[in-house]
Amino acid sequence: MTKPLSVERLESDVVVLTLDLHERRNAMTAELTEAWASAIGAIRGDPSVRTVVVTGAGSTFCAGGDLGWIDSTVQSSESLGALRSRMSAFYQTWLAIRSLAIPSIAAVNGPAIGAGLCLALACDLRFASPNATFSAPFASLGVHPGMAATWLLPEAIGMPRAREMFLTGRAVSAVEAMQWGLVSAVHDDVVGHAVEVADTIVAADAMSVELTKAALAHPHRSFTEGLDWESFAQPVTMTQRSSAEPVLRRGNERAP
Numbered sequence: 001m002t003k004p005l006s007v008e009r010l011e012s013d014v015v016v017l018t019l020d021l022h023e024r025r026n027a028m029t030a031e032l033t034e035a036w037a038s039a040i041g042a043i044r045g046d047p048s049v050r051t052v053v054v055t056g057a058g059s060t061f062c063a064g065g066d067l068g069w070i071d072s073t074v075q076s077s078e079s080l081g082a083l084r085s086r087m088s089a090f091y092q093t094w095l096a097i098r099s100l101a102i103p104s105i106a107a108v109n110g111p112a113i114g115a116g117l118c119l120a121l122a123c124d125l126r127f128a129s130p131n132a133t134f135s136a137p138f139a140s141l142g143v144h145p146g147m148a149a150t151w152l153l154p155e156a157i158g159m160p161r162a163r164e165m166f167l168t169g170r171a172v173s174a175v176e177a178m179q180w181g182l183v184s185a186v187h188d189d190v191v192g193h194a195v196e197v198a199d200t201i202v203a204a205d206a207m208s209v210e211l212t213k214a215a216l217a218h219p220h221r222s223f224t225e226g227l228d229w230e231s232f233a234q235p236v237t238m239t240q241r242s243s244a245e246p247v248l249r250r251g252n253e254r255a256p
Contacts, residue, residue: 005035006057007042013050014198015043016191022058028115029066033093040096050206051198052097054123055107055191061132062116065090065146091147098122098217101210103201107194108132108183111171114141114149121152121182124213125197128174128183129190137169157182208237 006018017039019026026032043049056062094115097104106112106123111133120126120134136153138145145166154162157180165172174186187193201209211233220226 003035004029004032005039007039009049010195012195012199012202013048014053014195014202015049015051016053016055016195018055018057019062020057022056022060024066025060025063025111026056026058026116027063027066028090028094033090037093037096040093040100043102044096044100049102050202050209051102052100052104053107053191053194053198054097054104054119055109055194058110059131060110060116061106061108061112062119063111064114064116087146094119095122095148101213103198103209103213105194105198107191108134108174109190111135114138115147118147118149118152121156122148124216125194126183127190127194127197128177128186130174130186130188132174132177132183132186132190133171134165134177134182135169135171136165139167140169205237205241207240211237 002020004019004021006016006020008016008018010016017036019032021027021029021032028036043052095118097119103125104123106120106126108120108126108128110129110131112120113135114137117134117136136145136149138149149166150162153165156162157165161180164170172180172182174183177183178186185193215226215229215233220229
């Protein structure tokens with residue numbers, strides 16, 4: 001049986017996660033969700049991994065939640081409280097990539113729909129192929145947005161554009177998404193481009209990258225709070241660099 005998630009470890013300490021249910025448009029089935037939880041847990045426990053790239057197999061990035069599972073759940077006699085608990089666990093499993101200490105990059109190779117859009121938004125950086133589209137058709141499906149969509153989408157593109165996407169459900173093209181700031185670039189070889197960017201991140205100092213991500217993940221509430229954080233974090237990285245320099249110099253002296 002084919003695994004629903006491909007996990008590839010590159011020599012540069014970049015891990016590429018590929019949603020691999022192309023016949024289901026990479027919908028978030030129970031099996032894929034379980035595989036995702038396992039992969040993210042393994043990455044979290046491996047300090048040698050420096051960056052994660054997420055993409056989809058075939059022509060779709062991710063079609064969102066598995067509608068078959070959702071329909072059967074809603075039609076069952078499950079209570080509202082039990083359904084809320086299940087959906088919350090589902091959200092938190094997929095959004096766990098946002099809480100990784102290391103950067104994550106979405107290589108959006110095709111449509112990113114609903115919860116699939118949220119998965120892309122949960123990543124630190126996003127790049128798109130020319131065939132990528134982005135949509136939040138929750139209302140047209142008769143459901144309220146989920147998986148932190150009402151936070152993640154306005155955070156990425158601002159409230160007026162988020163309102164348009166939520167209320168109309170229309171698909172935004174890759175070029176328009178770049179103009180809106182939803183993605184940073186459109187590239188024919190989107191996975192290759194994402195890996196190149198990941199390699200650039202890996203080449204930087206690991207602690208500096210992680211502390212920078214931490215600062216951006218928890219926006220400062222004031223100018224003073226930002227200065228307080230930086231007056232701590234920058235000296236930490238400067239001290240680390242200073243202590244590492246003699247070792248690096250010795251290594252360079254021995255090099256041919």
